[in-house]
Amino acid sequence: MGSNKNVQGGIMGLGGVGHLGVKIAKAMGHHVTVISSSNKERKEAMEDLNADVFLVSTDEDEMRKAANSLDYILDTVPVFHPLQSYLSLLKTQGKFILVGAPQQPLEIQAGVMIAGNKTVTGSFIGSMKDVQELLDFWAGKGMTTMIEVVKMSYVNKAFERMEKNDVRYRFVLDVAGSNLE
Template sequence: MAKSLESEHPIKAYGYAAHDTSGKFSPVTFSRRFLFLFNCLIGYWGERRGSKFFTAESVIQIFTLARTNGGHEIVGIVTEVGSKVEKFKVGDTVGVGCLVDSCRSCESCISDCEQFCAKQVQTYGVQNYDGTQAYGGYSDHMISDEHFVLRWPEKLPLDSGAPLLCAGITTYSPLRYFGLDKPGTKVGVVGLGGLGHVAVKMAKAFGAEVTVFSTTAAKKEEAIEGLKADHFIISKDEEQMKAAMGTLDGIIDTVSGNHPILGLLGTLKPNGKLVILGAPEKPHEVAAFSLIFGRKTVAGSAIGGLKETQEMLDFAAEHGITADVEVIP
């Protein structure tokens, strides 16, 4: 009987996993793939710069594990490198985000947009090119090709910085790409959850005037006092929405629950952009005239490529941007 690739190249790992939709963790042992020439072995346990190494990321991601959205924001120390690794050495502090491989040859990969590669290998839940399973980061170590390993800035905390490897790049990328990164730009952020609160921090660091949209009035103090947003609008309040008509250059919509966007389009200036980051169950309804009159755009965005993700980490370190996290044992 043929051996599995995990058996032929056994690098034993210890971690925690949720085996059903309850989201409860339990210990698990499994095998990582063999350390190839261009791979880095990354470990997590220990102390450095006053922080615990993360095997996970933060309570934000752990809460979403039941929706298979965890284990892809990883910070650790390089413990071993393949013989042809050039970018990193043992002892370096590094991060791994949502991707661990791609084809390297398609138009997207060549243009530093690996996130659009049709043959991308995500950090967990899929197979590597050699047939082994990609297990994610909820364990004591992992292996990744050096191209998909990111240099961790010295000033960036390990714990509250780790979620930026998804939430950070997912909000930074559309702000940059759609020209919403200029001082004085008027930017709306819909939703104040894991993505939303980071979007506010990123936009403020770019010098934008930020308006937060929420259905929950209780979020106003967090938005204005905590995150220093400039304005807060209850999106269900017709008078507040009417007062905001035609005031925004762009909106970052982070909400994954079903919600109307017609009113949001009304708050955009001519040539304004509504960028969808959340993924509601039901399709959005868009009236044609809400786009035609004003030449407005409804667009989508996901994470960024490796080059842009490194740029984002450096930007976050420079401006003191971290995610709001709760560290759990």
């Protein structure tokens, strides 16, 4: 995708995978738009993750203004969501990359795809070489993840918070520092 501000990337979903997508795209020098269904994550996207733009997908006027503006969208949303309005954000030859895995089938209207020569693709995980390249890039840029370290005694509460989507962005279980007696 290149390493400059001319590449316009969109990240859908600001959870564990989405926040990494924003960090990597920014480190690559891309202009990053975080796309969310509400304003709830605007502050963290703009201030904590340094996104360039925050786009509320339920705001029809904002979505219309952003049409044909993105080279790619990384979709990390793990629940069903209609794709049509998001696909309109892609430039001609834009790529829509699915990494979230909703249980329900996603629908695509062929006309938008054909007229814009757009691509929908998916990715689960890269090869060992790809993963090593990413880790080397990550270390070379001195990047870190945003995690919350918890002790074993907190694990039940951690599960409750995960079910409420109240984790920013990942829990890490500190087994060595926990009293396991």
